[in-house]
Amino acid sequence: RTMLINSDKKGLLTVGDRDPRVTKIGYYLRKSKLDELPQLFNVLLGEMSLVGPRPEVRKYVDLYSKDDMQVLSVRPGITDYASIHFRNENEILKGATNPEKKYIDEIMPIKLNLNKKYISEKGFIKDIKIIFSTIASIFK
Template sequence: MLLKSCFDRFASFFGLIFFCPVLFVVAILIKVKMPEGPVIFKQKRVGKAGCLFTMYKFRSMTVGHDGSSVSVAGDARITPLGAVLRKYKLDELPELWNVLKGDMSLVGPRPDVPGYVDCLTGEERDVLKLKPGITGPASLKYRNEEILLTKVENPQKYNDEVVFPDKIRINLYYYRNYSFWKDLQMIVCTILGRKMKYNNELI
């Protein structure tokens, strides 16, 4: 996957330059609208080969909150500005730095918090052979995951028993059927908010 790695570094470098004005404006808005905490949210996530790395995002939640790692639309922990950042995926722009550093890829499985990886068994652990991504087939299919979880009685249980296993299925297919051109299509669909056909399903 040399082409994928080279493209990641090239695209993330120029992406940071291109989005520099946006990063600056969002940082100021967070500092003004949510002055009680840091601009950047840092969290340990599981990367390739199960190694932990620090992922960077724009903060979208209140400081010192408690609760589930699963968030839903309308979650009281999410600030009004944070909701807007999440809607348009602006909170994830700092992850371009993770891609440039080599912790992440532009396309791949979303990096999970420690704990979920422990649930992987057998061939499911093949997803750990991939660098986690900013976007990917599972991310596209569940782009409205927070809204989906508001429609079930127990969001945490539904995530653990339905959404998480389905993401593993999709990410395993991605691992076994990698295509650079599909990566490019996923990036375009992520930016434009469009759907695409992947493994005989619309994501």
Template sequence: MLKYVFDRTMAFAGLLVFWPVLLVVAILIKIRMPDGPVIFRQRRVGRYGKIFTMYKFRTMIVDHGGSNVSVAGENRITPLGHVLRKYKLDELPELWNVLIGDMSFVGPRPDVPGYADALEGEARDVLRLRPGITGPASLKYANEEEILALVDDPQRYNDEVIFPDKVRINLEYYHNHTFMGDLRLIFATIFRSYESAELPKLK
């Protein structure tokens, strides 16, 4: 209950504080990336497997036809999009998702349906959590796009190395999360006081 109230209160406060930033980013996208919407909408899997629409600022060209994994330096990511991703400004619209209850500030990142469907057995317990803007797996793989840029097959590497490791981390979070722990994760995200992942190897 405390987390639920905290999420909505802080999401509302965040939207009030950051609305000038949201407006400026929206205008920049409209000017620099006119061929497409300002907001990117995508179906994600939320708590208990419920599908919801997640909102982000658009960072890619329209109809790029790419995969579900993003790699640093991709042509489909616009120059402005690179900046927005670097400073996580593309995720500010997710405050709305938190406000309406689809997401939390801290929790597993919401997956697209295909990845969530791959969860089996105990791993499905992570779906009992409300997905988050940040979380322990998100912090570990804060440099995920750079990692994927170093491998020959980003999609395979994501599916066989990064995704299973995220599931492991999220399951550990499910069993051990606390409100104070969530606050520490939020501060670590804001002040980037964490160590990004090194390059694990394919089995």
């Protein structure tokens, strides 16, 4: 297990490097991004692609504007511009007095804009660049 039982009742966002809801093994898996490997099965099943907008929690999708909904028109991916840009999202949220408000007001709009950028530019070469950028960001 990577999360403690019923941890979702304490919030949907993981905050900081030592979120008490995350087990020691889960912390390592998240830090190294190894927790993303099971999603490769979703890619093999055709439910996801390697590159595309990351799936968002329903609670936050309900806040999307009509224009934002276009990010749901493409197959979700394991990585995208936002994954690279917000690699340290939990660290950003750690210092916030209200992490969820900060996520909704500041981070989510940037993620949506990056997802829209991907949709307008998507292509094989762009996907390859995003994959390599993701791999490079893991080793930073």
